[in-house]
Amino acid sequence: MAETILSVRNLKQHFTTGIGRNKLVVKAVDDVSFDIQKGEVFGLVGESGCGKTTTGRTIIKLYEPTDGEVYFLGERISAGTIGLKNQIKEEKRKAAQTIRELKAEMAAELEGADASQKASIEQTYQEKIKAVELERDAVVKNLKRDIPKRKEDTAKDDRGVLNKMQMIFQDPIASLNPRMTVKEIIAEGLRISGESKEKVIQEKVNDVLETVGLLPEHASRYPHEFSGGQRQRIGIARALVVNPEFIIADEPISALDVSIQAQVINLLNDLRKDFGITILFIAHDLSVVKYFADRIGVMYYGKLVELADKDELFKNPLHPYTKSLLSAVPLPDPEYERGRQRIKYDPTVHDYSSDLPELHEIKKGHLIYANQAEIAAYKQELK
Amino acid sequence: MPDIKLSVKDLSISFKTPQGQVQAVRDISFDLYQKETLAIVGESGSGKSVTSRSIMGILAGNATIESGSIIYEDEDLTKIREEDFHKLRGNKLGMIFQDPLSSLNPIMKIGKQITEGMIINGKHLKNKVKAKSHPERRKYLNLRDALAKEQAALKEALANAKEEGGDPAALKAASKAKQAELKAQIKQAKAAYVAAKKAAQAEVDQEWADKKKEYAGKIQAVKEKMNAASADQKRGYRQEIAQLKEELARYKQVTKKEARERALEVMREVGIPEPEKRLKQYPFQFSGGMRQRIVIAIALTADPDLLICDEPTTALDVTIQAQILELINRLKEERNLTVIFITHDLGVVANMADRVAVMYAGKIVEIGTSEEIFYDPKHPYTWALLSSMPDLSSRDRLFSIPGTPPNMLYPPKGDAFADRNEYAMAIDFEEQPPYFKVSDTHYAATWLLHKDAPKVKPPQVIQDRIKAMKNRTKDSTQSEARN
Ligand SMILES: Nc1ncnc2c1ncn2[C@@H]1O[C@H](COP(=O)(O)OP(=O)(O)OP(=O)(O)O)[C@@H](O)[C@H]1O
Numbered sequence A: 001m002a003e004t005i006l007s008v009r010n011l012k013q014h015f016t017t018g019i020g021r022n023k024l025v026v027k028a029v030d031d032v033s034f035d036i037q038k039g040e041v042f043g044l045v046g047e048s049g050c051g052k053t054t055t056g057r058t059i060i061k062l063y064e065p066t067d068g069e070v071y072f073l074g075e076r077i078s079a080g081t082i083g084l085k086n087q088i089k090e091e092k093r094k095a096a097q098t099i100r101e102l103k104a105e106m107a108a109e110l111e112g113a114d115a116s117q118k119a120s121i122e123q124t125y126q127e128k129i130k131a132v133e134l135e136r137d138a139v140v141k142n143l144k145r146d147i148p149k150r151k152e153d154t155a156k157d158d159r160g161v162l163n164k165m166q167m168i169f170q171d172p173i174a175s176l177n178p179r180m181t182v183k184e185i186i187a188e189g190l191r192i193s194g195e196s197k198e199k200v201i202q203e204k205v206n207d208v209l210e211t212v213g214l215l216p217e218h219a220s221r222y223p224h225e226f227s228g229g230q231r232q233r234i235g236i237a238r239a240l241v242v243n244p245e246f247i248i249a250d251e252p253i254s255a256l257d258v259s260i261q262a263q264v265i266n267l268l269n270d271l272r273k274d275f276g277i278t279i280l281f282i283a284h285d286l287s288v289v290k291y292f293a294d295r296i297g298v299m300y301y302g303k304l305v306e307l308a309d310k311d312e313l314f315k316n317p318l319h320p321y322t323k324s325l326l327s328a329v330p331l332p333d334p335e336y337e338r339g340r341q342r343i344k345y346d347p348t349v350h351d352y353s354s355d356l357p358e359l360h361e362i363k364k365g366h367l368i369y370a371n372q373a374e375i376a377a378y379k380q381e382l383k
Numbered sequence B: 001m002p003d004i005k006l007s008v009k010d011l012s013i014s015f016k017t018p019q020g021q022v023q024a025v026r027d028i029s030f031d032l033y034q035k036e037t038l039a040i041v042g043e044s045g046s047g048k049s050v051t052s053r054s055i056m057g058i059l060a061g062n063a064t065i066e067s068g069s070i071i072y073e074d075e076d077l078t079k080i081r082e083e084d085f086h087k088l089r090g091n092k093l094g095m096i097f098q099d100p101l102s103s104l105n106p107i108m109k110i111g112k113q114i115t116e117g118m119i120i121n122g123k124h125l126k127n128k129v130k131a132k133s134h135p136e137r138r139k140y141l142n143l144r145d146a147l148a149k150e151q152a153a154l155k156e157a158l159a160n161a162k163e164e165g166g167d168p169a170a171l172k173a174a175s176k177a178k179q180a181e182l183k184a185q186i187k188q189a190k191a192a193y194v195a196a197k198k199a200a201q202a203e204v205d206q207e208w209a210d211k212k213k214e215y216a217g218k219i220q221a222v223k224e225k226m227n228a229a230s231a232d233q234k235r236g237y238r239q240e241i242a243q244l245k246e247e248l249a250r251y252k253q254v255t256k257k258e259a260r261e262r263a264l265e266v267m268r269e270v271g272i273p274e275p276e277k278r279l280k281q282y283p284f285q286f287s288g289g290m291r292q293r294i295v296i297a298i299a300l301t302a303d304p305d306l307l308i309c310d311e312p313t314t315a316l317d318v319t320i321q322a323q324i325l326e327l328i329n330r331l332k333e334e335r336n337l338t339v340i341f342i343t344h345d346l347g348v349v350a351n352m353a354d355r356v357a358v359m360y361a362g363k364i365v366e367i368g369t370s371e372e373i374f375y376d377p378k379h380p381y382t383w384a385l386l387s388s389m390p391d392l393s394s395r396d397r398l399f400s401i402p403g404t405p406p407n408m409l410y411p412p413k414g415d416a417f418a419d420r421n422e423y424a425m426a427i428d429f430e431e432q433p434p435y436f437k438v439s440d441t442h443y444a445a446t447w448l449l450h451k452d453a454p455k456v457k458p459p460q461v462i463q464d465r466i467k468a469m470k471n472r473t474k475d476s477t478q479s480e481a482r483n
């Protein structure tokens, strides 16, 4: 049985901007759960703006989650409290409602009752109300108990664990300090993790530059002196230099030319084979994801809508968004491209008014976000 | 043969760095035909962005155009003034930049960034005056350039005469005569230009005065109706008046309101949901792909006729990418757009390009139609490029080109790819290959095409893939026939 290295549970990340009429709540990540096994490459794909980067940034603690939990190497490294708080509010509201109903019932009964019965009626209802209150308090206390623990886990900055997780950022320029030389940028992580011998640092920097296909003499230059692709490789070198166990690679290759892409993919593949590095691979080039990932999760508007082994996903895509995504992959063949038909996704095909959707395992390892009616239809399709 | 829209000839560009001159673009030439899409692909750092930035006139400060020309509408873009370039960029040349973050201002709201250019470049009446007097201005400036050239030529001739012996006095006299003639012409041209400008201004002023009068009349008519109207009807009339005033203002220039409407329209066009709210956000509040779409939206508001897209879809998922590509193709049809498309995604190239130029180390090593490059590639670098990318059925280790690209401070003497090329021959290290013609539209710079070179076949992966492509096309036409 493979060992789970990262576990994401009901993760939510909501952004609120603007006020009044201009208020905009973006549910960038909305109740997403998945596990990543040690040594696997988990591909995350989906529409631009669907929350892939936000998922990655929340996992690596650049954001405090709105709700949900993240476990890494068996430790809870962050957990949101807003969901719990809402749950507490809901419990209290439910209890208050029940009590109101009980009181109304009591009043009704009292009206038609003899004076002699009144006391006993009141007595029974008082007891019922008390019971509701007690239950509410117990539930609330239980829920509340986790709040400080969650806050504590989220605030804890356990470098020993967190250093084992690194991120390669989507935006190479924005993530490189323009006033630092390439060497300093790459060495920063080494220094933070306690390396102080200049010679070791120099060696490691040179090694990692070579690994990503740059030259040692590039070390003394500044980021603006590089082409787009070269800058992306500096970001990769920075992540690799501290020997992480888990890498979140946010579109690490989309800015690279194909031969460097091949080099980086081969490199990440080697790191995985030789050191068992686990990778969360966010990308939109589905040919590359198909080649590189073991399992693929498909996101749409903050939700994980489908998750399966890569071959299964390409063979039996079920969610209409997944189908549309696969039909949009351009292939390096002009003749074929001229005839390719794209399937468009219409999000209004789902009727979720009463039959609510959830992530459902329709087949071993193949998860799909759907309601009961859709699941029945998908099962038909799988036959 | 279609018309040539833009012609790049023998262009070389270098950058000054503390280590020396980086020779980023080395002697490249290509023609761009009206309404075509030319894709530029190639190694990272091979000069794709630098080439396109030189067409836009936005090279970095440490860049020098060493030689060559870029001819667009009879003008050499390497020589025109920044002021003119600025205008070209405002309405004829559009560019979508590789890095969406660096081309957006992080502290300015998205809405303002989209509307700003439209407002600045949208002074219709001023633009009209300039356009009307443009031929005279051009003539005047060309003459001034000719004079400067003549003066420089004289200087050079005098210097030569000193070294090689010659008659400086005679040279001087001949040149002075020419210069005097030019000066006289300049004087005339200048007068003509000033007169043309004045006439244009008067004409446009008159036009504006007429328009104002026309609208004043219309507004007056509504006002009169309003005086006799009930309170309820008054509101309607007031709106009508505001509407008329806005129409008049729009005649003069792009108004704020108009710019905003147009911004919302292009944001919808590039698929940004809830654009009214998004207008008020800052770049950091957008996802990578959304920022990219904003950059595209900005380029589209300018209504360009030559659009350079530098990796416009690298940050986008395939469905949005498909939408953007379809959008660019649609605009191409609607607006007769000519497109230069830089990308690393060969699938996108196959989808978009009419022709493909392959760059390596500052040179175009192969150029041809899309079919020629994908089904009959000739340069070993093109082979390497095509074999490095996985397709949906790849399982084996990906091919990656051994070694590193050459240091462009000291570009190699021969074929720059020789060091990394398993097919390299002795001559590849000695002498740069010329272009060999494969067909009227297909050229490649590799000694392998020389008649004395050994006949080599492309690597097995490529042969297999080409075979698979041909089969796939057959299959899909068959299945289409069946459906
Ligand atoms: N301002 C500058 N100063 C010094 N060198 C530069 C500058 N701008 C670009 N270069 C160099 O010029 C060469 C060409 O760069 P360019 O940006 O055109 O590459 P590219 O083909 O667009 O690559 P990519 O695919 O990575 O974007 C590179 O070697 C780069 O390092």
Ligand SMILES: Nc1ncnc2c1ncn2[C@@H]1O[C@H](COP(=O)(O)OP(=O)(O)OP(=O)(O)O)[C@@H](O)[C@H]1O
Binding pocket: A015, A016, A017, A026, A027, A028, A046, A047, A048, A049, A050, A051, A052, A053, A054, A055, A170, B284, B285, B286, B287, B288, B289, B290, B315, B316, B317
């Ligand atoms: N700091 C922020 N403040 C407000 N909204 C944000 C912030 N960061 C992201 N968002 C919003 O969250 C949503 C998801 O963004 P995210 O960057 O996670 O998308 P993505 O899936 O990575 O997209 P892409 O493929 O384009 O990179 C978007 O609607 C974005 O506008």
Ligand SMILES: [Mg+2]
Binding pocket: A052, A053, A054, A170, A250, B287, B288, B289
């Ligand atoms: Mg992203």
Ligand SMILES: [Mg+2]
Binding pocket: A227, A228, B048, B049, B050, B098, B310
């Ligand atoms: Mg570039």
